[in-house]
Amino acid sequence: MIDSHLAHGQTSLSSEGFFKSNFLLVRSIQLSYSSPDPFLFSSFPRIFSKFETRCGSLSIVVLGASGDLAKKKTFPALFNLYRQGFLPPSEVHIFGYARSKITDDELKERIRGVLIQAKDTMPEHSESVSKFLQLIKYVSGSYDTEEGFHLLDNEISKHECGSSRRLFYLALPPSVYPSVCKMIKRCCTSKSDSGGWSRIVVEKPFGKDTESAEQLSAQIGELFDESQIYRIDHYLGKELVQNLLVLRFANRFFMPLWNRDNIDNVQIVFREDFGTEGRGGYFDEYGIIRDIIQNHLLQVLCLIAMEKPISLKPENIRDEKVKVLQSVLPIKDEEVVLGQYDGYTSDPTVPDNSNTPTFATVILRIHNERWEGVPFVLKAGKALNSRKAEIRVQFKDVPGDIFKCKKQGRNEFVIRLQPSEAMYMKLTVKQPGLEMDTVQSELDLSYKHRYQGVTIPEAYERLILDTIRGDQQHFVRRDELKAAWEIFSPLLHIIDDGQLKPIPYKPGSRGPAQADELLTKATDDNCKRPSHHDVEKQQGAEAGIHSWLTGKGGDSRWQHSERVGSYNGPWCYKKALFRAMLMLPDWMDGTIKCSLGFGGVEVDVLAAVTESLNPLR
Numbered sequence: 001m002i003d004s005h006l007a008h009g010q011t012s013l014s015s016e017g018f019f020k021s022n023f024l025l026v027r028s029i030q031l032s033y034s035s036p037d038p039f040l041f042s043s044f045p046r047i048f049s050k051f052e053t054r055c056g057s058l059s060i061v062v063l064g065a066s067g068d069l070a071k072k073k074t075f076p077a078l079f080n081l082y083r084q085g086f087l088p089p090s091e092v093h094i095f096g097y098a099r100s101k102i103t104d105d106e107l108k109e110r111i112r113g114v115l116i117q118a119k120d121t122m123p124e125h126s127e128s129v130s131k132f133l134q135l136i137k138y139v140s141g142s143y144d145t146e147e148g149f150h151l152l153d154n155e156i157s158k159h160e161c162g163s164s165r166r167l168f169y170l171a172l173p174p175s176v177y178p179s180v181c182k183m184i185k186r187c188c189t190s191k192s193d194s195g196g197w198s199r200i201v202v203e204k205p206f207g208k209d210t211e212s213a214e215q216l217s218a219q220i221g222e223l224f225d226e227s228q229i230y231r232i233d234h235y236l237g238k239e240l241v242q243n244l245l246v247l248r249f250a251n252r253f254f255m256p257l258w259n260r261d262n263i264d265n266v267q268i269v270f271r272e273d274f275g276t277e278g279r280g281g282y283f284d285e286y287g288i289i290r291d292i293i294q295n296h297l298l299q300v301l302c303l304i305a306m307e308k309p310i311s312l313k314p315e316n317i318r319d320e321k322v323k324v325l326q327s328v329l330p331i332k333d334e335e336v337v338l339g340q341y342d343g344y345t346s347d348p349t350v351p352d353n354s355n356t357p358t359f360a361t362v363i364l365r366i367h368n369e370r371w372e373g374v375p376f377v378l379k380a381g382k383a384l385n386s387r388k389a390e391i392r393v394q395f396k397d398v399p400g401d402i403f404k405c406k407k408q409g410r411n412e413f414v415i416r417l418q419p420s421e422a423m424y425m426k427l428t429v430k431q432p433g434l435e436m437d438t439v440q441s442e443l444d445l446s447y448k449h450r451y452q453g454v455t456i457p458e459a460y461e462r463l464i465l466d467t468i469r470g471d472q473q474h475f476v477r478r479d480e481l482k483a484a485w486e487i488f489s490p491l492l493h494i495i496d497d498g499q500l501k502p503i504p505y506k507p508g509s510r511g512p513a514q515a516d517e518l519l520t521k522a523t524d525d526n527c528k529r530p531s532h533h534d535v536e537k538q539q540g541a542e543a544g545i546h547s548w549l550t551g552k553g554g555d556s557r558w559q560h561s562e563r564v565g566s567y568n569g570p571w572c573y574k575k576a577l578f579r580a581m582l583m584l585p586d587w588m589d590g591t592i593k594c595s596l597g598f599g600g601v602e603v604d605v606l607a608a609v610t611e612s613l614n615p616l617r
């Protein structure tokens, strides 16, 4: 049997000769993977049919086929795999299953509507869509009686020959997972013993807290082995999330820096510029922490924070993720800010007195040798001012900085997951020109520019392919899920009980201002910058005060630094500031940043500058 790792250039065939003679074929599949032209792949069914008698059939069953996820994500992902040659029609059949009494044709028309958008007017595209739709058969039935599932089994069996591989994708509300899994086990699992299998893909949310998740896991676990269960978190299928392991463990220069000695804080941020949009009923039961933070953002945190696994085997990677999760300290109430956008409760499916947060900033702290003291700021919100998901790794200030660069901003490594995948490093460089001035710039790897013409696969596309290949690396293991819920369950219970209330915020804003304050506090505490008070405590010291001013007027930047006085009490700031302001050139408008330094430390007095500016002009 050819194993599912075929397209990775691997095979489970014991015959080395077979592997060698087919290696070129396998490579050709890989090289063509991201080409957008479906007809480049018209030869793939032939390539695959060479193995057909050994592979047998692959049946993909989408349960909940009438629903939103199936329409928007699952079927489009299957279509993309089909047109790239990964689902050869000679082997693959797709079944939609749901209670809705719709016909085959009605389901196909729904899917066609999503696959053929106005921009895809190419006749080749619609021909490809039509061929794909021919693979689909709809079966209607309930989720808790055998009748429909026997019908489904009959339909699947009609198309099968050789070994039978059956993939069940549960695009359903979690409340029906246990009964659906029971029915699948009883009526529909693969009967083939020659290389066949049955696998179950379950969507998030897996439960609502530790207890309910464990209960769900136990119910499904009684029916299927862990190796058959694929708990999907689609963030694990995103290109830049998949890149995290490579970045961290295949680049020498990150290794010595990736720790508490160098990193000040890590921010993992998800923003959407739209609200719950027709999903209010679902959302209100879960809220932003269960919808985004406990799963998507926490998975990203694991990949940022975990230790190097001993190999890339799924179990080795998942072992390391579990260790990080188990090292997260209990969340402190004062390190949480919740928000709810104005107008959220006007959705008729949301109760008027809903306490559900649509925004949250939560600070997680990892108690281990690498991360002690480094705040991981997880922030997610709906109806905000932009749509973005990114990771910001902020480095500590340069010790003994002779350039006084702190006000330029710190070194930062930003990984933008979406939109427009990119990673860039913010660093301080010399401002080109005759002066020895510094400026912040970027080393920029924007995928759109660097990988022109490369189509980045959709997360669901990759993850479904992984399930067909039997690769569980990018899926959540039962103990990992439990550890993830253990972090958030106490906080979620407090919110569910109404003890912690969301702060209202305007749709289209940054969310509650308190979230920014929390971020500043967490990151400033960490940095231990001296405050005015720290400096004032040193009154009497003989050190001089220096001013550093930077500003921007029109296209020009301006910087000035000089010793402006001696420290002899808080009033000296005003005096020194006044002196510094006299240095401002006439054309200055724009933003002005000013700091005063005392005895080798800098104190931000930006507010004072703004205050004093007008009288001076």
Ligand SMILES: NC(=O)C1=CN([C@@H]2O[C@H](COP(=O)(O)OP(=O)(O)OC[C@H]3O[C@@H](n4cnc5c(N)ncnc54)[C@H](OP(=O)(O)O)[C@@H]3O)[C@@H](O)[C@H]2O)C=CC1
Pocket: 064, 065, 066, 067, 068, 069, 070, 072, 098, 099, 100, 143, 170, 171, 172, 173, 174, 175, 176, 203, 204, 205
């Ligand atoms: N939609 C999305 O963007 C995302 C969804 N998910 C998850 O995917 C799963 C499916 O989501 P989605 O498609 O939006 O859900 P839907 O509400 O659209 O439900 C899917 C299908 O399930 C059936 N169904 C709905 N409610 C019930 C019920 N109470 N009891 C039994 N059957 C029901 C319906 O089919 P019928 O009545 O025909 O049987 C419906 O078409 C959920 O777990 C969700 O959390 C995850 C990420 C994103």
Ligand SMILES: O=C1O[C@H](COP(=O)(O)O)[C@@H](O)[C@H](O)[C@H]1O
Pocket: 234, 272, 291, 292, 389
């Ligand atoms: O899981 C979910 O994710 C989407 C956001 O996914 P993205 O890939 O577009 O970032 C979110 O809108 C939805 O509420 C949530 O259930």
